Amino acid sequence: MQSKTHLLTTFAIVTPVAYMTNNMDMLGVFGLALGTVLPDIDEPNSYIGRRIPILPHIIKKTFGHRGMTHTLIATILFATLASMIPNSFTEMLATGYFLHLAEDTFSMTGIKWLAPFSQKTLAFKLYSTGKMTETIIMFLMLICLCLEYWFILAQPFINV
Template sequence: MRYHTHIATSIAAGAGVAITGDASFTFPYVVGIAIGALLPDIDEPNSYIGRRSLGLAKVIKSIFGHRGITHSILASGLIFYLHTMYNNDFTLGIAYGYAFHILGDFFSKRGVPFFSPLSKKKFKPPLTYETGGGAETLIFYLAVIGSFYMLYKYQLYTQLF
Protein backbone atom coordinates (compact mmCIF):
# COMPACT_ATOMS: atom_id res chain seq x y z
CA MET A 1 0.00 0.00 0.00
CA ARG A 2 1.32 3.44 -0.84
CA TYR A 3 1.90 5.97 1.93
CA HIS A 4 -1.07 8.19 1.14
CA THR A 5 -3.43 5.21 1.16
CA HIS A 6 -2.01 4.09 4.51
CA ILE A 7 -2.67 7.56 5.92
CA ALA A 8 -6.18 7.84 4.43
CA THR A 9 -7.32 4.38 5.54
CA SER A 10 -5.79 4.80 9.00
CA ILE A 11 -7.50 8.15 9.56
CA ALA A 12 -10.81 6.67 8.41
CA ALA A 13 -10.38 3.71 10.76
CA GLY A 14 -9.29 6.09 13.55
CA ALA A 15 -12.47 8.10 13.01
CA GLY A 16 -14.45 4.88 13.32
CA VAL A 17 -12.67 4.12 16.60
CA ALA A 18 -13.46 7.63 17.86
CA ILE A 19 -17.14 7.18 17.01
CA THR A 20 -17.50 3.74 18.56
CA GLY A 21 -14.94 3.84 21.37
CA ASP A 22 -13.35 6.07 23.95
CA ALA A 23 -10.85 7.85 21.66
CA SER A 24 -11.27 11.58 21.04
CA PHE A 25 -10.79 12.75 17.46
CA THR A 26 -8.37 15.52 18.45
CA PHE A 27 -5.64 17.09 16.35
CA PRO A 28 -2.85 15.23 18.25
CA TYR A 29 -4.75 11.95 17.75
CA VAL A 30 -5.05 12.50 13.97
CA VAL A 31 -1.38 13.55 13.63
CA GLY A 32 -0.40 10.48 15.65
CA ILE A 33 -2.44 8.25 13.36
CA ALA A 34 -0.73 9.72 10.27
CA ILE A 35 2.74 9.18 11.77
CA GLY A 36 1.87 5.70 13.03
CA ALA A 37 0.49 4.79 9.60
CA LEU A 38 3.95 5.45 8.12
CA LEU A 39 6.18 3.97 10.85
CA PRO A 40 6.10 0.26 9.88
CA ASP A 41 7.73 1.15 6.54
CA ILE A 42 10.83 2.46 8.32
CA ASP A 43 12.30 -0.86 7.13
CA GLU A 44 12.23 0.25 3.49
CA PRO A 45 14.73 2.96 2.39
CA ASN A 46 12.58 3.86 -0.64
CA SER A 47 9.39 4.38 1.37
CA TYR A 48 8.08 7.84 2.23
CA ILE A 49 9.38 7.62 5.80
CA GLY A 50 12.50 5.66 4.79
CA ARG A 51 13.68 8.45 2.46
CA ARG A 52 13.50 10.83 5.43
CA SER A 53 15.10 8.56 8.03
CA LEU A 54 18.70 9.77 7.62
CA GLY A 55 19.92 6.23 6.84
CA LEU A 56 18.05 4.44 9.64
CA ALA A 57 15.84 2.62 7.12
CA LYS A 58 18.89 1.08 5.43
CA VAL A 59 20.15 -0.23 8.77
CA ILE A 60 16.76 -1.68 9.73
CA LYS A 61 16.30 -3.28 6.31
CA SER A 62 19.78 -4.85 6.42
CA ILE A 63 19.00 -6.43 9.80
CA PHE A 64 15.32 -7.40 9.45
CA GLY A 65 14.41 -7.02 5.75
CA HIS A 66 11.28 -5.29 4.45
CA ARG A 67 7.99 -6.45 5.96
CA GLY A 68 9.78 -8.27 8.70
CA ILE A 69 9.54 -7.48 12.40
CA THR A 70 8.20 -3.96 11.81
CA HIS A 71 5.06 -5.53 10.33
CA SER A 72 4.45 -7.96 13.19
CA ILE A 73 2.09 -8.23 16.13
CA LEU A 74 5.14 -7.90 18.39
CA ALA A 75 6.07 -4.47 16.98
CA SER A 76 2.47 -3.27 17.16
CA GLY A 77 2.22 -4.52 20.73
CA LEU A 78 5.38 -2.61 21.67
CA ILE A 79 3.91 0.57 20.22
CA PHE A 80 0.71 0.06 22.25
CA TYR A 81 2.86 -0.57 25.33
CA LEU A 82 4.64 2.75 24.74
CA HIS A 83 1.20 4.36 24.67
CA THR A 84 0.50 2.99 28.15
CA MET A 85 3.72 4.61 29.36
CA TYR A 86 2.88 7.95 27.69
CA ASN A 87 -0.90 7.93 27.77
CA ASN A 88 -2.19 10.75 25.57
CA ASP A 89 -4.12 11.26 22.33
CA PHE A 90 -0.93 11.55 20.25
CA THR A 91 0.56 8.22 21.35
CA LEU A 92 -2.85 6.55 21.06
CA GLY A 93 -3.02 7.79 17.46
CA ILE A 94 0.47 6.43 16.74
CA ALA A 95 -0.50 3.03 18.15
CA TYR A 96 -3.71 2.87 16.12
CA GLY A 97 -2.01 4.14 12.95
CA TYR A 98 0.70 1.50 13.32
CA ALA A 99 -1.84 -1.30 13.77
CA PHE A 100 -3.99 -0.04 10.87
CA HIS A 101 -0.90 0.01 8.61
CA ILE A 102 -0.24 -3.66 9.36
CA LEU A 103 -3.90 -4.48 8.78
CA GLY A 104 -3.79 -2.66 5.43
CA ASP A 105 -0.70 -4.58 4.32
CA PHE A 106 -2.33 -7.84 5.45
CA PHE A 107 -4.80 -7.40 2.57
CA SER A 108 -2.02 -6.84 0.01
CA LYS A 109 -0.81 -9.64 -2.28
CA ARG A 110 2.44 -9.89 -0.25
CA GLY A 111 0.75 -10.24 3.15
CA VAL A 112 2.46 -9.68 6.51
CA PRO A 113 4.56 -11.82 8.89
CA PHE A 114 2.33 -11.49 11.96
CA PHE A 115 4.62 -13.68 14.08
CA SER A 116 8.01 -12.26 13.10
CA PRO A 117 10.71 -12.78 14.40
CA LEU A 118 9.47 -16.26 15.41
CA SER A 119 8.28 -17.05 11.89
CA LYS A 120 8.80 -15.46 8.48
CA LYS A 121 5.52 -16.89 7.15
CA LYS A 122 3.40 -14.13 5.66
CA PHE A 123 -0.34 -14.20 6.10
CA LYS A 124 -2.96 -12.78 3.74
CA PRO A 125 -6.65 -13.34 3.10
CA PRO A 126 -8.03 -14.89 -0.10
CA LEU A 127 -9.10 -11.46 -1.40
CA THR A 128 -6.13 -9.12 -1.85
CA TYR A 129 -5.12 -5.97 -3.73
CA GLU A 130 -2.04 -5.05 -5.75
CA THR A 131 0.00 -2.14 -4.38
CA GLY A 132 -0.46 0.79 -6.74
CA GLY A 133 -3.26 -0.95 -8.63
CA GLY A 134 -6.83 0.05 -9.32
CA ALA A 135 -8.19 -1.63 -6.19
CA GLU A 136 -5.80 0.37 -4.00
CA THR A 137 -6.86 3.58 -5.73
CA LEU A 138 -10.49 2.71 -5.02
CA ILE A 139 -9.63 1.96 -1.36
CA PHE A 140 -7.92 5.36 -1.09
CA TYR A 141 -10.93 7.29 -2.42
CA LEU A 142 -13.40 5.30 -0.31
CA ALA A 143 -11.31 6.05 2.80
CA VAL A 144 -11.23 9.78 2.01
CA ILE A 145 -14.99 9.87 1.36
CA GLY A 146 -15.63 7.79 4.49
CA SER A 147 -13.49 10.12 6.59
CA PHE A 148 -15.35 13.22 5.42
CA TYR A 149 -18.67 11.47 5.95
CA MET A 150 -17.78 10.59 9.56
CA LEU A 151 -16.30 14.06 10.19
CA TYR A 152 -19.62 15.69 9.36
CA LYS A 153 -22.16 13.01 10.26
CA TYR A 154 -20.73 12.59 13.77
CA GLN A 155 -19.37 16.16 14.06
CA LEU A 156 -15.84 14.90 14.70
CA TYR A 157 -14.51 18.20 13.36
CA THR A 158 -15.69 19.84 16.60
CA GLN A 159 -13.10 17.82 18.55
CA LEU A 160 -10.14 18.69 16.31
CA PHE A 161 -9.26 22.06 17.84
Protein backbone atom coordinates (compact mmCIF):
# COMPACT_ATOMS: atom_id res chain seq x y z
CA MET A 1 0.00 0.00 0.00
CA GLN A 2 1.28 3.44 -0.89
CA SER A 3 1.78 6.06 1.83
CA LYS A 4 -1.14 8.23 0.65
CA THR A 5 -3.53 5.26 0.91
CA HIS A 6 -2.09 4.37 4.33
CA LEU A 7 -2.61 7.96 5.54
CA LEU A 8 -6.17 8.19 4.20
CA THR A 9 -7.12 4.81 5.69
CA THR A 10 -5.54 5.50 9.09
CA PHE A 11 -7.15 8.94 9.39
CA ALA A 12 -10.52 7.58 8.22
CA ILE A 13 -10.35 5.00 11.03
CA VAL A 14 -8.96 7.24 13.80
CA THR A 15 -10.87 10.48 13.12
CA PRO A 16 -14.31 9.30 14.39
CA VAL A 17 -12.72 7.69 17.49
CA ALA A 18 -10.62 10.79 18.25
CA TYR A 19 -13.67 12.99 17.72
CA MET A 20 -15.93 10.92 19.99
CA THR A 21 -13.31 10.65 22.74
CA ASN A 22 -12.27 14.29 22.25
CA ASN A 23 -8.71 13.04 22.27
CA MET A 24 -6.65 14.63 19.49
CA ASP A 25 -4.31 17.58 19.25
CA MET A 26 -1.79 18.70 16.61
CA LEU A 27 1.00 16.66 18.22
CA GLY A 28 -1.27 13.62 18.02
CA VAL A 29 -2.03 14.29 14.34
CA PHE A 30 1.72 14.53 13.65
CA GLY A 31 2.40 11.32 15.63
CA LEU A 32 -0.37 9.47 13.80
CA ALA A 33 0.91 10.56 10.37
CA LEU A 34 4.51 9.67 11.26
CA GLY A 35 3.54 6.29 12.76
CA THR A 36 1.51 5.50 9.65
CA VAL A 37 4.39 6.01 7.20
CA LEU A 38 7.24 4.86 9.49
CA PRO A 39 7.10 1.04 8.94
CA ASP A 40 7.96 1.57 5.24
CA ILE A 41 11.33 3.05 6.25
CA ASP A 42 12.54 -0.38 5.06
CA GLU A 43 11.77 0.61 1.46
CA PRO A 44 14.09 3.32 -0.03
CA ASN A 45 11.41 4.20 -2.64
CA SER A 46 8.65 4.78 -0.09
CA TYR A 47 7.47 8.25 0.99
CA ILE A 48 9.59 8.20 4.15
CA GLY A 49 12.40 6.16 2.57
CA ARG A 50 13.01 8.89 -0.04
CA ARG A 51 13.35 11.52 2.71
CA ILE A 52 15.93 9.77 4.88
CA PRO A 53 19.43 9.06 3.56
CA ILE A 54 21.22 5.67 3.83
CA LEU A 55 19.17 4.14 6.70
CA PRO A 56 16.34 2.73 4.48
CA HIS A 57 18.94 0.98 2.29
CA ILE A 58 20.61 -0.57 5.34
CA ILE A 59 17.29 -1.77 6.81
CA LYS A 60 16.15 -3.22 3.46
CA LYS A 61 19.49 -4.97 2.90
CA THR A 62 19.46 -6.40 6.44
CA PHE A 63 15.79 -7.37 6.92
CA GLY A 64 14.16 -6.92 3.47
CA HIS A 65 10.96 -4.95 2.76
CA ARG A 66 8.15 -5.85 5.15
CA GLY A 67 10.74 -7.50 7.37
CA MET A 68 11.40 -6.54 11.00
CA THR A 69 9.64 -3.16 10.73
CA HIS A 70 6.43 -5.06 9.86
CA THR A 71 6.21 -7.35 12.88
CA LEU A 72 4.42 -7.60 16.19
CA ILE A 73 7.77 -6.96 17.94
CA ALA A 74 8.14 -3.55 16.25
CA THR A 75 4.53 -2.71 17.19
CA ILE A 76 5.16 -3.72 20.81
CA LEU A 77 8.26 -1.51 20.88
CA PHE A 78 6.21 1.55 19.93
CA ALA A 79 3.41 0.59 22.32
CA THR A 80 6.03 0.28 25.08
CA LEU A 81 7.42 3.70 24.18
CA ALA A 82 3.89 5.12 24.42
CA SER A 83 3.35 3.56 27.85
CA MET A 84 6.73 4.77 29.15
CA ILE A 85 6.33 8.30 27.79
CA PRO A 86 2.56 8.75 27.61
CA ASN A 87 1.50 11.73 25.53
CA SER A 88 -0.61 12.28 22.44
CA PHE A 89 2.43 12.09 20.15
CA THR A 90 3.76 8.69 21.32
CA GLU A 91 0.26 7.21 21.69
CA MET A 92 -0.76 8.22 18.16
CA LEU A 93 2.67 7.16 16.82
CA ALA A 94 2.04 3.64 18.17
CA THR A 95 -1.55 3.70 16.87
CA GLY A 96 -0.45 4.75 13.38
CA TYR A 97 2.29 2.12 13.38
CA PHE A 98 -0.13 -0.66 14.31
CA LEU A 99 -2.70 0.47 11.73
CA HIS A 100 -0.05 0.49 8.98
CA LEU A 101 0.66 -3.17 9.70
CA ALA A 102 -3.05 -3.99 9.90
CA GLU A 103 -3.57 -2.29 6.50
CA ASP A 104 -0.64 -4.18 4.94
CA THR A 105 -2.22 -7.41 6.18
CA PHE A 106 -5.06 -6.83 3.66
CA SER A 107 -2.60 -6.79 0.73
CA MET A 108 -1.91 -9.75 -1.58
CA THR A 109 1.56 -10.26 -0.07
CA GLY A 110 0.53 -9.65 3.55
CA ILE A 111 3.03 -9.52 6.40
CA LYS A 112 4.83 -11.88 8.76
CA TRP A 113 3.46 -10.64 12.10
CA LEU A 114 5.34 -13.19 14.17
CA ALA A 115 8.78 -12.94 12.50
CA PRO A 116 11.48 -13.88 13.39
CA PHE A 117 9.75 -16.63 15.43
CA SER A 118 7.47 -17.71 12.59
CA GLN A 119 7.71 -17.03 8.85
CA LYS A 120 3.98 -17.59 8.37
CA THR A 121 2.41 -14.80 6.29
CA LEU A 122 -0.98 -13.35 7.16
CA ALA A 123 -2.64 -11.92 4.02
CA PHE A 124 -6.34 -11.16 3.53
CA LYS A 125 -5.63 -10.49 -0.18
CA LEU A 126 -7.98 -7.55 -0.66
CA TYR A 127 -5.69 -5.40 -2.84
CA SER A 128 -2.41 -5.25 -4.75
CA THR A 129 -0.10 -2.32 -4.03
CA GLY A 130 -0.17 0.26 -6.84
CA LYS A 131 -2.96 -1.56 -8.69
CA MET A 132 -6.62 -0.68 -9.37
CA THR A 133 -7.76 -2.43 -6.17
CA GLU A 134 -5.63 -0.03 -4.11
CA THR A 135 -6.91 2.98 -6.08
CA ILE A 136 -10.48 1.92 -5.24
CA ILE A 137 -9.60 1.68 -1.53
CA MET A 138 -7.88 5.08 -1.71
CA PHE A 139 -10.99 6.77 -3.16
CA LEU A 140 -13.33 5.00 -0.74
CA MET A 141 -11.21 6.20 2.20
CA LEU A 142 -11.07 9.73 0.75
CA ILE A 143 -14.89 9.79 0.48
CA CYS A 144 -15.16 8.33 4.00
CA LEU A 145 -12.80 10.98 5.43
CA CYS A 146 -14.64 13.82 3.64
CA LEU A 147 -17.96 12.58 5.07
CA GLU A 148 -16.44 12.35 8.56
CA TYR A 149 -15.08 15.90 8.43
CA TRP A 150 -18.33 17.15 6.91
CA PHE A 151 -20.21 15.55 9.81
CA ILE A 152 -17.80 17.00 12.40
CA LEU A 153 -17.90 20.48 10.88
CA ALA A 154 -21.70 20.32 10.52
CA GLN A 155 -22.21 19.26 14.17
CA PRO A 156 -22.77 22.76 15.63
CA PHE A 157 -25.47 23.38 13.00
CA ILE A 158 -27.15 19.97 13.41
CA ASN A 159 -27.49 20.49 17.18
CA VAL A 160 -29.14 23.94 16.87
